[in-house]
Every structure is written in structure tokens, then in C-alpha cells.
Amino acid sequence: MLSSFATKYLKSSHRSLSLLDQQGLSMTQILQIQSQLIVSGTISDPFAAGKIIAFCATSEHGDLSHACHLFRLLPHRTTFIWNTMIRAFAEKNESTRAISLYRQMLESGFLPNNYTFSFLLRACADLSDFTLGLISHAQIIRMGWEAYDFVQNGLIHLYASCNCMDMARKLFDMSLNRDVITWTAVINGYTKSGQVAIARQLFDQMPEKNAVSWSAMITGYVQIGSFKEALELFNDMQLAGFQPNHAGIVGALTACAFLGALDQGRWIHAYVDRNKMNLDRVLGTALIDMYAKCGCIEMARRVFDEMSLRDVFAFTSLISGLANHSQSASAMELFMRMQNEGVEPNEVTFICILSACSRMGLVEEGLRIFESMNKVYGIEPGAEHYGSLVDLLGRAGMLEEAKKMVREMPMEPDSYVLGALLNACRVHGDVELGKETIEWLVEQSLDHGGVHVLLSNMYASANQWGNVAKVRKGMEEKKVRKVPGCSLIEVDGVVREFVAGDRSHVFREDILLLLLGIDKNLKSSWFDDDYTMVEQIYL
Template sequence: MLLNALNGRLRLKASKKTLSLLEECLLSMRHVYQIHAHIITSGRSSDKFSLSKLIAFSAISPNGDLAYALSLFRLIHHPNIFMWNTMMRGCVEKDRPVLGLSLYKQMVDGGDRPNNYTFSFLLRSVGGIRGLVEGRCVHGQIVKLGWASYDFVRNGLIHAYVVLGLVDDARQVFDESPEKDVVSWTAVVNGYAKAGRIETARVLFDEMPEKNAVSWSAMIASYTQLGLANEALEMFREMQLAGLRPNYAAILSVLCACAQVGALEQGKWIHCYVGRQGMELDCAVGTALIDVYAKCGYIDIAHQVFVQMPEKDVCAWTSMISGCAMHGHGERAIQLFFEMQRNGVRPNEVSFIGVLSACGQVGLVEYGRRCFENMTRVFNITPGIEHYGCMVNLYGRAGMLEDARALVQTMPVKPDAYVLGALLGAAKMHGDVELAEQMARKLGELGIDHGGVHVLLSNMYAAAQRWEDVARVRKGMEQKKVKKTPGCSLIEVDGEVIEFVAGDKSHAFMKEVELLLYGMDKQLKSLGYVVDKSQFILDVDFTY
């Protein structure tokens, strides 16, 4: 219907009237081709106004064709700065930064003078190729042509240096700015955070005269990416107290933080907030919620979120598969893996980690082996170290220690601590002391000499009543000053995440906690529970 209407309108003689249709409708490239043909047949092929409209749509529209825009652009003799900028913008948005830089060089060589918008697109192209030399050259051009005092250009320059990892250069531009707006403040704060200098980023953030949702989101995201989930959650609470509504980026970052520390109540609040705001449960938010609920032990609610998602990409499917595997629902995870492929979603590397872990849970050795082989044969995915670790764990759980050992010996990459640790765990599970000793030595060769390996080996010696070996391990730990990293757990109470560390009695309610645990222990024993002491260190008193 639109095409028929368009064909009728194409009979108009005036090019401006014809091109007004571009502003009235969402056009496809087919319509652009027809309009261009009409311009040519009407004898207006040199009409810059008409061609500029077509170039703009072809270059920057999501449905556009940059190559076609470039072919139209080449037809114009002496294009104006608007056309040059349009093409450079199209190169940025269509991920063709090298072409954008090339166009800039052609423009300058032709004698045309850039404006502030030119440098905005040019700096984004520099960031796209991570071009340090190009960035310095563009900075020089900006200063030479007198655009350095313009906020728009200056903020683009700060952002470009941040993308290039030159946060100190970004800071210099920032400090030399006569006026600093919220965009420039946020850019340099984000730069320090990305460089891992989170303390400096926080100091600058606290000094900001004005903060918007983007500023807060940048800090929350930075804390989350650095694994400082508690700080991210605290920042999110401060953002709410400041009266700012969290934006999309903040929501995603907070959900990731919730998953890291098991902050279930905060995750539930975000889930309700998404519903109240009428936000679509898209792939990113849905996947993050699945991850939160799965890691907090609510796999059924995670599955409800998964079912409610209108669209599911490979990340959503993979998150659900991994969550099921994590909770021991191996068969359910494998079923989801089948459904994902039936729905036309191609599994990725992480998907295979989830399904191989699930196979280990339910003991499907042959199916797991077939999945492992299909990674390369069917999906052209080269197995990584994590996949080999999953296979070692699969064989180990099934008691196939020789198969696990053979896989480790023949794998094309050098086994790391993850793979060797999986084989060590399998040796412990089946009481193979000799294999455990071999793996402990190999881990030592890799520099993995932490207390956990020594304690595990000592426990195995103790179970086999090899007391001299127990004493030898203990002496070795004392000589090397190796201590076992104490275990820890997290729990959320009234929105606050509390950490408990083994041996630490500093918590204000530790006596109440110990009394509760003592009561639980008595109740379990009264129901017939017997503690398995076979893997406890006997005859040895370790001080952690």
C-alpha cells in the first residue's frame, strides 16, 4: 500500500515535493532506489538538495545502505560540509571508522574546512580503530583550527582519549576546559573507572557539581565490572536517595551486582520496578534477572522470567541452561539445550559449558562426549579450557579416571589450574591418592600452591590412615607459610548483604548464630543424621 502511494507521488515534478516523502514515511532502501530513478529520469540528477536527502537516509538510517550512499555522494561535485558530515556520521554508525577517516582526509585535501560536528564524528572514528596516532593528529587539527574551546568538541576529545585508554590525557583536556558540564565530568570519571583507578573516579564523582542518571550509572557499572558488588549496590541506594530514577544501564549493572553477591531482595525490587515502569522484558534485562534468581537459589522463578520473555537470544537460553545445571537439574538443562536449537538459536561457547556441566550432573557420559565432539564438527567452535574441565569433571563423576587422565594428557593446550583441579577433585571423590598426588605436583609447578590443595591431600592421607604423610604435608605448609583461605558465605538481610568468614567471630550477633546452629545440629542428629568424618583432618591441628 505504501509502495503504491509512493509510486503515485513520484509523478510530482518538483524535487522538493518528491523528497518530502522521505520525511513523511519510514522508507526502505527500495523506495530510495525508486526516488533516485525518478530524479534521474526527470533530469534532476545534479540536484544537490535531492541527493543530500537520499544520502542522509542511506547513510544514517538503521535500514540504510552505506555503500549506496557513498555511490550517490561520489556523483556530487563539490559536496558541502553537511554532506561530508553526513557521510562521516554514517561511517561511525555503520561501524566503518577507517572509511570515515579516509573521507575526512579527502575533504581536507579538497580544501573544505571542517566544523565542530565534523570533529565529533571524526573522534568517534578514531575511537573505533583505537588509533593513538590518529587521535593525536585530530587533537592537533582541533587546536590549529580553533575548535578546542567548543564544549561539543572538547567532550568528544575527552571521550576519545578515554576509549584509547589515555585517561591522563583525557584529564588534561578536562582540567584545561574553561567550563565543565556534566558530560565532561562523567566522561573523565568513567575513564578513571575503566582504567581500574576507581578511588580517583569516586573522588571526582563526589566533586561533581551536578550529577545525572548517566553519571550515577557510570559509577555503578564500574563498581560492578571490578567485582565490587557491595559498593555498586550502595551507590544504587544513594542514587535513589538523591531522587534520580535509574536508567536502563543502571538497572542492568545493579542486577549483575545482585547476582555477584546474592542480593535477592534488591533483585526482586528491580524486577518489580521494571514491571511498574512498563519496561519490556528484553533479552538483556531478562537474562540478568534469570542470573540473579538462579544464583540466589530460586531456579523456578528464573524459569518463570525465562518463559515470560517475548524474545530469547542465545544469552537468555544459556543463562537458563547454566542455572539449571548449577542447581543439579541436569535433565532439564539438556532439554532446554534441545529446545534452543529447535527454536533456531545457535549455541555458543558458554552454552556448551552449561550443557556439559549438566551432563556431569546426571551422568550422561556418551551424550556429553557427543556434545563435546559436535562443538567442532557441527558448530565450528574450538573447545576452550573450560570445556576440557567440564569433560574431566564428567569423566571423574562417572568414575572414568583413566579417560579423564587421558583427556588431560592429550588436550591441545596446556592444562591450567581449572582442568587439573577438576581431575584432583575426581581423584578425591574416588579416593585415588596416587592421582591426587600427581595433580597436586602439577598444580605446584603452575604456582598454584594454596592451602586448599594441601588440605585436600592431607584429608585423603588421613582417610587412608597415612599419618606420616599427613604430618609431612602439615610440615610443608608450615615451612612455606601456606594457609588455607577461610571459607565465606553471604546472606542478605533487610537489603544489606552480610558476609560470614570461617573463624571470624566479630559479627555482632555471632552468639545468636552459634546457638541457632547448635540447635539445628542437635535436631539433625535426633533425626538420624551422622556426620561423615572420613574426609576430616585427623590427628592434626591446623591453625588457619
Template structure:
């Protein structure tokens, strides 16, 4: 293909043609081919400005990026504008690898990047979270004198923050001459990402100006780190300060409402979404489904789910989990089947939820079928949580030996959940020997927490082996094992309060139980020593 011809005297028409390229989005490929032919015959294509315009025009059509690349490569005078146009288009088309590859070609061809080049390539590197390449770009920008330009410096701050190098991000931020709200928010997001929520809040409080994105970053950060009450406090402060919540802040606040059971506030957010006619996208819709489900409103969760214009695996999984957890296992399994019919592939969490539903209904054959389909149909390797659900299903159905055999054949090391499910079945069916074997495995793994000792004690008690009960209680006392006190949450007028059982009460109850067991042991010894039997006391 020949792109370049000799110069002619059609400058007037060429200028008109170039003006057409300023509005290249309205031009079709046949039009662009005609323009290229005219520029070749007029000789204008030897001009870097003209080639740059044409490269940009062809690059705007995704199917002709390769043609734009050929124009660039065959041009005798390549300008930064030409390189930058094509690099930017690859980034806009979410192809960061191609953008970086083009940047490397630019360097190897002897062209020097400018501040725009660096800002584009840093964005591509951030999309890939390629920290080593980002450090190399930082060094090159210093060498070529572009580091202090706003777009370059902000890009590097954001790159370091998103690649878990928040200390480097903060150092650049501190020496930056121009700090806008985007720069502040980038560092706050970096702190949140590595779990330094205190540093994020300190920086948030020091911000001279805030926008809805910075407020959302703080709300989302608190919610992700489990500081749900703080997330709702910031959400309320955001509105007091005159900022209207966006999708991100609403999702963060709904996550906090779901965790706290703050139904009134969650319902208010739903009303806000409806009142402002906000798009019920996948993230916001799934957050509403999860909030209603965890607050016990399954039908409202289902209604929101059906109102969502599009549903992904997370939306389906959220409702399947809700139905399963609220005793509607049959509906959960039907929704799982519908999910497959609609072409949405389940993920690992989906299988945990649907296997739990099978376990609650005792559907052994269905559970085994679903478990096998994980690997054979969807290529998902079962994890310890999936084995735990299947073992719980078998154990609940009285198939203790089959469950124990599965534990021994597991491809992953069994954890406390797996062994705990089997241990609980041992209590229910009175299998003392298997229960003792499981507890031994748990103790070897250092997983003999209070619940394990309590279950073993209950197994002994079900079998009327009081010596075993006494031995377990003595072990708990020796190891200073205490039952974790329960707690409850209650929402009153939008305020969530937590109530926990007193530690003294639990200690006193354990002491009473231990005293009774000791009395029972001494009574048995006394009766045996004096040749009494319990039957002779009638």
C-alpha cells in the same frame, strides 16, 4: 550518468522543489529522481546548497547511499555541508569505517573539515576505538583551530576515555571551559573502564550536577569491579535523590544482588520493572534470570526467561548455568537443545555450563558429543575450562586413565581446575600413584595451594598411608600453607552481612590434627620396637 545541466529560468519552481527536500524523509526514491531531473534541467544542481539537500535526501535511504556519494563526487562545488551530511549518515547507519574513509577522501580532495566534520569523525573513531587515528584527528583539529569547540572537545574527551587513555581525557577535561554532565560522565566511565574506581567515585562526588546516566555509570562501575555493596548503596542514594532508575542502573543493581544473594532487594527491582511497565529487554531480563538463579529461585528465573520477548545467547546461557548448578542437569541439556533448535548459536560459556551438566549426570557419550561439536559445528576452539569439564566428567565416571590421557593430549596447558578435578577423582577412587603425579605437576606450576595438599592428604588417608598424610602436613607447615577460612553471607532487612570462620580456630584445629598424627607415628614406632602388633592388643 549526467548530473549537471545548463541554467534555466525556472527559479520559482526550483525553490518549491528545494522546499520539498526539507522534508526529504517523506519522499520516495522515484520522487527524488524526479526532483534531481528537474534540478538538472533548471540548472539549480550547480548550486552547492541544492546538491547538499539532494545528497542528504538520497543518503536518508540506505540502499541509495552510493547514489548520494556519486552526487557528491561529481559536484563541481563541494561544500562542507555535503561532506558532513554523508559522513553523518554513515555514522547513523553504524558504518564508522565508511565514514572515516569518506573523511580521508574529503581531505585528499582539498576540502577542509569544520567543527561539525570533526565531531562526526571523532564519533566514528570512538566507535572503532582507534586511538592512533584519534590522536591524528586531535592534531588536525588544533592545526585548523577547531579544538575548543564544545562538540569537538567533548568528543575528544570521550574518545580518550573509552580508548583507555583516561589520563589524556582528564587533561582535556581540566582545561575545558564548558563542562556539562555528559563530559563529567565520560571521564567517570573512562576511570571505570581501566579499573580506577576510586578516582571515578571522587569525580562523581565532585560533580555539580548529576543525571540518571552518571548515577548509572557509578552503579555499573562498582558492580563490574566487584564492589557489590557499594553498588547497592549508590543505587539506593540515587532514588533518595529523586532519580528514577533506568535499564542500565537496574542491571547494575541486579548484578550486585545476584553476587550478594540480596533476594529481597532483587525482588523489589523486579516489582519496580513490572509496576512501571518497563520493557524486559535482553540485558534486563538476563540480569533478572541471573539474580533469581543465584538466590536459589529457579522457577522464578525460568518464568522471567519465558516472559522475555527475545532471547539471545546470554539469556539462554544464564538459565542453562542456573539449572546445571541447582542439580537440574536434564533440564539444562534440554534447554541447550532448544537453544539450537531456535537458531541461537552457543558461545564458549554455554559449552562450559552444558558440559558441567553432563558431568553431574555422568552422561559421558553426550558430553563427548557436545565437546566435539564445539569445534566441528560452531568453530569454537576448546579452552582449558572446557577440557576441565570433560576431564571432570570422565573422572567422575571412574574413567581415570582416559581422563589422565586427555590431560596429556590437551592442546592447552592444564591449570589447577583441570588437575584438581582429576586429583579429586583420585581421592574418590583411591588412586594414590596418579594423585602423586598430579600434585607433582601442580607444584611445578606453583599451584600447590591448601586445597591441593588437603586432597593429597585425603588420598593417603583413604589408602591408610599414614606416613604420607604426616609428610603432607609437615610440608604444609614448612611452607606456611593454611586453609582458606570459609565465609557466609546473610541478608536481613535488605542489609547483607558477611560472617567468616576465625583464623585462630582453623590454626588450632590444624595443630590438634598434627599432634594426633605425631602421637600416632610415635605409637607405631613404640609397638614395632617392642614387637607388638595391633591384633595382639585385643
């Protein structure tokens, strides 16, 4: 029979363990329960220790470092405790530690089970570790865990993350119990590998969809530049009754930015505010980029100021927007603030700030910033940085210096660099240097239609009409065509695209009749009596 003292502590231990099942516990309360378990000696029981570790490692209010401390002190561990720690590291994107712990588990003589492999595969996928994934797959087959749904889903996700879609598809086709996670894993793999058409076929066949599968398709369209399709799918998602998640919203905002769909972007911003979504660095940067590219630079500033945490991408996005909105002085100030706050610029930041220097004519400042890339930040300038510097020198009329920069740059000049030099030649009327630049472009097979048009305009500015005719004739002989102009307009949340010379619009005849009616009522000195506006448009 137990003594009254032992009975008292046994009851206390049971009471402490039962408290662990309550919701909303804090770490302070967990530490108090742990103290009682230590006093009673119950902490040595793997079940009790496992419950404490599970809370600390996986709960929203837990403390993973404390879980690690307890784990190291435990004299006896169970497979459940090993799995809990591996899961915690995998879920907190500490995949290397999760894999290391798995190896320690094997060395300690514990056999993994289906739960172990589901967490391990997640870590392998996060690191795109194909070799370890293959080894794990072999162990799974040998131990007989391959038939479990979440193990199959983990394998599909792993191979998709490693861009091995043949393996992922083979497992998908073999799966007998496909759930929404299975479908989404293979769709996500196809979108990430750029095979969006196949992903869309599978998406349309899905018996059941969720917000994650919708977002995977939206993101896939954005990745290949099909922004119109991305927005259409985003709207379809809501019509189907699904609430867009974080990834779907970021994808839709990116599409809005490239299409200039301001109304749609504003609606998404209102949705974010209405649902009290956290304005984290990814979402905040997407909003800044959308407003900046849609012409609302003040709203972009406001979003930037509302962000509690700002990284290099948020700063760079706003610096780019300010520079593109002729607010180069503000861009320079933000660049200084960025450095003062300890946020280090990246390659894109330097392209944006050099562009701002170019617009303001700050040659010395631009050269100083260019030199600081390598000396201060250890970033090796690329072709685009040299192109920005050539543009800076060219705008300032320093054509010889710009030409010298092109000659001495450590890599072959590309179309971006030579295009900046050619544009400077056009602005300052240096026809000979322009011809020399064109020859460079021809040698590298970079003489696209826009280059020839630029050369033609340069000759026209210098009143060299004979050379203009030669360039135009050369374009005809080479069958070089200028890329047709394209414009987008948003009407009632739908983005409409117009391309110069396009005659495929379903209402083309009605549009032409309307233009003819307008033309009859216009009196302009721009056209002769027999040279109508409609003829000018369709030449």
C-alpha cells in the same frame, strides 16, 4: 516575471520543504515530498536535498540506505550533508564507514568543521583507533577547533576509550568549560581502565551528575568485583532522585547475581516492567543470570521465554543455570533447541553443557560434544573445557582415561584441570593418583590451601591418619592457610557479609552473649559439657 506555471511549482516546492519541519513524519510521507521536489526540480538544491537526507539518515523513522542512495546521486554536496552522513554512520555503530566517508570528504576538497570532528572522534573512540585519533587531534589543533566543548569532550572520550588516561586527564584539567559530559567521559575512562578509586574521587567532586555518570560508576564497581559497593551506589542514585538507565540497571542486576540479593533483583525487575523498558538481549540476559544465581530458575526460564530476541549469551546463561540447579536434562534440551534455532554456541556454552553432561554421567554424549567444538564450530578447546571433560570422566569412575586426558592435552594442565582430577581421586579413593596430582600442582606453584585440605580429606577417607597429620604439619611449615569461608545474606534489601573467624563486627560482643545464652539452653551430643558451641565456632 514568473509564469503562472513556474509560480505554481515554486509554491509547491516551498510547501513541500515546510512539511519536512513537521514532527512524526514517516518514510512514506518523506518519499511523497521527495517526489514533489523531483518534479519541481528543487531536489537539486543542496538545502532541500540536505533536509531529505538528514531525515532519512538520523530520524528514528528514517532509512539510512535511502539516504546513502540520495547522497551518491547528488551532483552538489555541502559540508552539512557530509556531516549528516558521517554522523549517521557514527551513531549507528558503523564507525568504519564513518571514517571512510570522512576521507572521501577530504579528497573531495571539503574542509571539516567542529561538527565533523565531533562525529569523527566518536567513530575513532568506538574502534579504539588511537593512531587516527592522534591524526585527528593534530588536524583539530591546526584548524583551531580544539576549544569547542563537544570537540574537547570527544577527545577526552577518545583517549579514555584507548586507555590513554594521562592524555585524557591532561585535556580534562585544561578544560575551562567542563560540563556533565566532560566529567562523565573521564570518569568512564578511569572505570574502564580499572582505576575505580580515582573515578570515585572525581565522581564525588562532580558539581552536577546525571544518570549516565551514576551508571558509569556502578559499572566500574561491577567490573572490579566490588558488587556490594555497586548496589549501595545504585540505591544512593535513587535517593538522589535519578532514574536508573539501561546500563545502571544491567550493572545492578549483575551485582545482585553475585551477591544473591534476590529481593533487590526482584525490585529492579518490577521497575523494568513498570517503566515498560525493552527486554533486549543484554537486559534479558542480566535478569536470567540474576534469577538463576539467586536460586529462582523458573523465573529465569520465564524471562527467557518473554525475550523476543535471544542470542548466545541468553541461551548460555539459562543453560548454566539449569545445569547448576540439577536440571541437566533440561540444559541438554535447551542446547539442542539453541542449535535448531541457528544460534551458534561459544566457548562458555560448551563449558556449561559439558558440566551438565558430567552431572548426568553422559560420557559418550560429553565426548561427542567436546569433539564437535573444533570439527563443527571451529572453537579450539581451552584448559577449562579439558577440565570439564576430566571432571566428566572422573565422576564416571574412569580415572585412567581422565589421567590420560590430562597427560595428552595440548597445553599445561592448570589448577582447574588438576583440581577436577584430584576431586575424582578423592571421590573414588585413589590415594596414589591423588598424591601424583598434588606433585603436579606443587611443581606449578598451584598448591593453595584448598588443595592441601582436599588431600587431607582424601587420606582421612582412606583412614590414613598418619598422612593426614603430615599434610597438616606441611601446611603449618609452608604457612599455607585455607581461604576462610564467606556467606552473604540479604536483609531488608541490604546485603550482609559474614566471614569465618572474622571478629571485626561492631556487635560482636552482643552476638557472643546471645550465642552463649542459646548454648546454655541447648543439649546436644555433639559437644562435651566443657566444650561449648561458641568455642567450636571460634576455633
